[in-house]
Amino acid sequence: MSTINYDLQKIKALVFDVDGVLSANVISMSTDGEPLRTVNIKDGYSLHLAAKLGIPLGIITGGRTEAVRKRFLALGLAAEDIYLGSSVKIHDYRDFRDRHGLRDEEILYVGDDIPDIEVMTTCGLPCCPKDAAPEVKEVARYISHQKGGYGCGRDIVEQVLKVKGLWMADERAFGW
Numbered sequence: 001m002s003t004i005n006y007d008l009q010k011i012k013a014l015v016f017d018v019d020g021v022l023s024a025n026v027i028s029m030s031t032d033g034e035p036l037r038t039v040n041i042k043d044g045y046s047l048h049l050a051a052k053l054g055i056p057l058g059i060i061t062g063g064r065t066e067a068v069r070k071r072f073l074a075l076g077l078a079a080e081d082i083y084l085g086s087s088v089k090i091h092d093y094r095d096f097r098d099r100h101g102l103r104d105e106e107i108l109y110v111g112d113d114i115p116d117i118e119v120m121t122t123c124g125l126p127c128c129p130k131d132a133a134p135e136v137k138e139v140a141r142y143i144s145h146q147k148g149g150y151g152c153g154r155d156i157v158e159q160v161l162k163v164k165g166l167w168m169a170d171e172r173a174f175g176w
Contacts, residue, residue: 008159021129057081058096107123110128129146
């Protein structure tokens with residue numbers, strides 16, 4: 001049922017980097033210098049469903065644009081679980097973990113580059129997209145068959161929800 005080699009029943013929370021994970025690793029720039037990200041609709045649906053089901057979701061990103069905050073608020077993430085401008089991600093990871101009363105082995109984290117490695121070596125289930133940096137792939141327990149921004153989030157969230165019996169389990173799955 002799952003291609004992830006971990007007891008997904010243990011997972012109580014999902015935390016994601018943005019750039020290179022939930023958006024492609026190439027960012028267009030606006031004329032005023034703002035990064036313009038793309039997002040994957042299927043990633044968004046799966047995050048929205050997980051949020052509706054009460055699974056704590058976190059975003060830890062070095063990015064600072066309000067568009068990122070607005071995107072994840074619209075998907076149902078709690079404002080206090082969206083960490084923008086994270087210069088040392090392990091600090092925000094620990095804040096998320098402690099506020100939710102979780103243990104490391106109960107948290108899945110998806111990252112793609114060097115700033116994610118410290119969190120990935122701390123959390124229970126480190127995951128990455130197939131186009132992650134080689135150093136990240138070395139510490140990941142699961143490497144998605146999808147690239148970042150092209151369904152990696154959906155791949156991982158869907159597997160967790162399926163193992164927990166929550167994927168398409170009731171009417172919450174069939175609406176926004």
